């Protein structure tokens with residue numbers, strides 16, 4: 447097995463951004479997130495020496511992540527660990543570079559390991575899927591695996607989250623095989639990756655303005671829609687009070703659980719594409 451770390455070998459420039467790009471925002475006292483271009487990076491913890499980073503954004507954006515960390519925890523702060531919701535290019539972008547510097551463990555679900563150890567590429571993005579411009583140009587998105595094997599560790603089987611007490615991880619596959627969501631029951635906070643998102647990721651305009659609305663996982667990369675639906679059902683059943691997702695603005699407040707339940711009811715109509723390589727029931 448190749449022990450040398452590397453980013454995906456098909457890294458490409460991502461020509462998009464959003465109006466909120468670059469701002470560090472607070473959800474709870476110990477949870478901040480930073481939207482870099484189109485992807486969210488989450489910082490969980492209260493002090494410089496005791497925090498974790500969840501996901502690492504788009505390729506070649508590690509300096510932007512460092513700036514956000516600097517703003518939150520001061521110069522030279524490094525996390526105790528990095529947690530991954532999944533291994534897509536827009537969630538592991540700065541990972542190799544940051545690890546070379548920090549040398550901290552990276553935790554992910556074992557089903558994502560092939561994509562994080564250089565063994566296997568994700569399926570090609572589906573440029574034919576029903577959706578807007580971002581789906582049409584999704585062939586420019588990298589899908590080759592990165593390799594972070596020296597630092598990679600499986601999330602614990604008992605569903606506890608390393609370095610984060612009071613949190614649990616839930617397997618929420620569909621968008622990718624080993625996709626996970628982090629949940630804190632005390633305040634009902636979900637860190638949901640791309641299990642669902644709060645912006646219409648295949649609309650260029652809505653990504654640009656970050657109009658907040660519940661949406662299914664980004665279509666061009668989602669390969670198992672029935673698992674994706676079950677995952678959102680599982681999350682809605684927790685009656686969460688707020689969520690920060692991989693893309694879009696965090697949602698919080700009265701009625702969030704209700705909105706998520708409603709979204710589950712409409713999932714087949716609003717989230718699942720009518721056509722595309724991975725769309726179900728293509729016969730009719």
Ligand SMILES: [Zn+2]
Nearest residue numbers: 534621640667
């Ligand atoms: Zn993804």
Ligand SMILES: [Zn+2]
Nearest residue numbers: 534536640692
């Ligand atoms: Zn994503």
